Amino acid sequence: MASGSNVAPIIIKRKKVVSGDGHHGGAWKVAYADFVTAMMAFFMLMWLLNATTEQQRAGIADYFSPTIPLSPISGGGDGAFGGNDIFAEMTLPKNGIGASQDKSTEGDMARGDVGQEGQAKDTEAFAAVEEALLGQSGESDAHDEMLRHIVTRVTDEGLVIEIFALEGAPIFEEGTAEPTAMLRDLTEMLARVFRIVVNDVAVEGHVRARPLVFEDNPIWTLSAGRAESVRGLLQGSGLKSSRLNRVTGHADREPIVENPMSVRNDRVEVILLRSGR
Incomplete structure (x- = not known):
């Protein structure tokens, strides 16, 4: 009787669950x-x-x-x-x-800040130089054509006086460190203006990039030579050699405009350094 029963057999279905799949x-x-x-x-x-x-x-x-x-x-x-x-x-x-200007050290005011008094003196000195240089008082020796080649800005390092070339008005003879007559006049004016302050001076040369790649690229020697040329002009115009802090050439590594081959990148930066620099 049991074999003939109509009851359906019980089927047990086991499902294997895999967790932590590497893809999921x-x-x-x-x-x-x-x-x-x-x-x-x-x-x-x-x-x-x-x-x-x-x-x-x-x-x-x-x-x-x-x-x-x-x-x-x-x-x-x-x-x-x-x-x-x-x-x-x-x-x-x-x-x-570091030390202040009142109590300077053997390291010439050490390597730190010279204090609020020193900062105030630098601010006054920079303002006086800019006024004399750009003719804000109406007594500048520079005429309008020369002033087109000058830009000033105050940075953490000091007062940067940038002398740059323009299209058709270079400051050096093409491809050389020979200054033009206008640059000679500008540096002579700078030397006169710098006599009203005692801050040290740094000179940095910059040139535009060349369209071709040379095995021995002359832009390094050219930028350094132009900075040295301006140093000689400043010193020859009466700037004391003891005030010259450094003379460096930067080639085309620090363009001032986006186009590295622009003539605007041919420039010399004369920096009136802050006290203690």
Whole structure:
């Protein structure tokens, strides 16, 4: 009777479940998140390098220093909590380290900031030079044609006086370090103006890029030769040699305009350095 029963047989179906498949796991998400975080930190670093001054970068570096310095260097801010140094010469002191102009060291005011008084003197000196150079007082010796070749700007390094070439109006003979008559007049004027201040002077030569690649590219020697030529003109016009801090050539490595072959990149920068530089 049992063999003839109409009851359907019971079938047990076992399903194998596989988890953590390499193609469908979540480990890649963790790796991707780490990558995105690292890229965000990298771009923040690039932004900080471009958006901050040298003093602010020094303050940021001090903040992340693994040890606590005995003589704090500086802070990244500029307010009441900007990281003023309590170890400086004044009671509520300046930013930075080193000596002030009142108490200079053997290293000529060391390597730090010269204090608010020194900064104020530099600001006054730069303003006086710009006024005399650009003729804001109406007493400048430079005429309009010469002033077309001059641009000034104040940087962390000092007052940069840029003398540049224009189309059809070079400042050196083509491909040489021989100055034109106009550049001789300009450097003579600079030497006279620099007598009203005592800051040191630096000269930097720059040239435009060449359209061809030479095995022995002459732009390095050319830029250095042009800087040396301007140094000689300044010194020959009465600038004391003791005030000349450095003479350098930068070839075409620091173009001032986007097109590296533009004639505007043929220039000489005469820098009136800040005190203590």
